[in-house]
Amino acid sequence: MPIQTIKEVKAVLKESELSFSLRMSKFAKVGEKDAVSFIYEAKKVHFSCFSIPSSSSFEMKLGGRLIVNHAGGVLENSGLCIHRFFNYPMIPGSALKGIAGHAAWLKHQECSDEQEQRKLKEQIIKIFGSFGNETKSENAGTIAFLAAVPAKDDWKLVTDVLTPHGGNDYTNPVPSFFVAVEKGATFKFTLKKTSRAEADDLELAENWLKRGLTENGAGAKTAAGYGWFKEVTNG
Template identity: 30%
Template sequence: MLPLYQYETHPIPSGAGELRNLELQGAHSGLWFERFFNQYNAEYKVEADAKKIFLESLTGHLGQGRCGADARLKAAYFRQKSLVQACQGRSLLLHSEGHFATGLGNPHPIENGFLFHPTLAVPYLPGSGVKGLVRSWLERQLGQDEGAKNLFHRLFGSDDKDPKEVIEETGTGEIIFFDALPFKPIELLLDTMTPHAGGWYQKGGGAEAREAANQPADWHDPNPVCFLAARNCLLHFSFAPRVQQGDTAQLLQLVAKALEQALTHAGAGAKTGAGYGSFRCLSDKEQEEVTRLDRQQETALAEQQEAQKLAQLSPQAQRVEALRKLSELPQNQNAGSGAGFFSQLTATLEEGVDWAKADKQALYQLGKAYQRHVSKKKEKDYKALLNALGVDSA
């Protein structure tokens, strides 16, 4: 866990204490947490206050910090949403009620791990965790009869979670579960648990269980243990069918309902028994923000597709398309107020005589459609320009 890479060109410090001079300084929070623990003493041991000091490098001395770049998270959200829509899947956005912890069981020098996304540098819930959450909830609701097992086999690829029972099965479930990613930056905070009965957990099942020090009693002093948690998490949950079948819509509806119920009633991540990981549906204000961003993205995608389409046209065809858009503006649909546009159009009609046949045809169709907006005084000259193109009106 020591950052001693490239030691051929970077001398190893004489004492581990010198590593404490390293600072996060806006780097990837997940890499910092998982690979750059810098609180070993000179004997490479972790002192009592070292865990808190290290976590404060992520949360700040006030115990609160933020991680994740908003632009990158929005881009990841739109990418995943587009993928799910292309697969005809479903998405849910839910907000955490309180604290959220993920990956606490991962190995780490502070004894409590934390799971960061490898590229987005934010806490997240892997797709495997979302899948397990849905399955656990459905098992509570449906039990383990033959019908339920057949459903589990279809959804998850097996009707039993026991490896001994599913080792011969080679099928995959019909539903793909994607990683639950944050929609916006997340607040990191320093949290604390205070276990009282360490002796009971270590020796309660052995011969020393009757000793007072190993009894799960209230007279023991608490042992504060700090760990990393998150709050204000707005996560994007999504899933999609692997293949489309006759009842796929019903399966997706079942999964969506089970996922929402599991998140709002049971919770996701670690320490759900202590109230962590509970989620709620979005408030009206939050939903309005998401809807507004979705519309902006749809508009941006439409403009991008239009730009790509235009880029494939000839320069003359691009001019015709630009004139077509200008002709649709209300102020350009009469000869009086649209004098500037009318001048551009007539000048282009004069140049169009030397254009390629296809571009000339497109220009003629535009000019013909706009003819109804031309004043009686200029109509004769305008018709002459159209006829000069030499294009069949049919």
């Protein structure tokens, strides 16, 4: 990065370092109270939800804690996906497309009627651009999956812990701390039609995504109860 650019960035951030996502990217010592408090303050910088043409949005609430990008490594980042400009946790659209695609594949496997199964496979290839590793279309999918972001100012980050027990760890376990999004946060999911989308493509993709989020979850450690969602009910 040019020296002049670095000076300009520092001039904007000043001493406050408001872009906490930059700090989170190098945030390894999650046990320090002042660092956790600094990160937590970012939820006050709330975003606005804009309406996107030819799109469909719905909200779901976290039933368990969420960890996205956990495999990145504590030396490179915090193990959590934080938007670098708007300072909130998010689930990348690529991850959501994979979740919906897997749910669609499960639906195809459950179908017993051969004709209906063939029709469903064609719909999956059209919407996602491929069918697992078997069949790929020359065209991209007809539905774009946007990143999921908090729908309300009700999210918070917490320090979680994993204690390995293997080999010598049985007698001398070393706890490993990491950051997670606390359960109860409401996320907004948005899907958008492309120019080649047909009338029912958006509804199908939305239903598959909802099934994937409720049954399989998102992010890491889903088998341990992390990352699963439940639909938001009125009243």
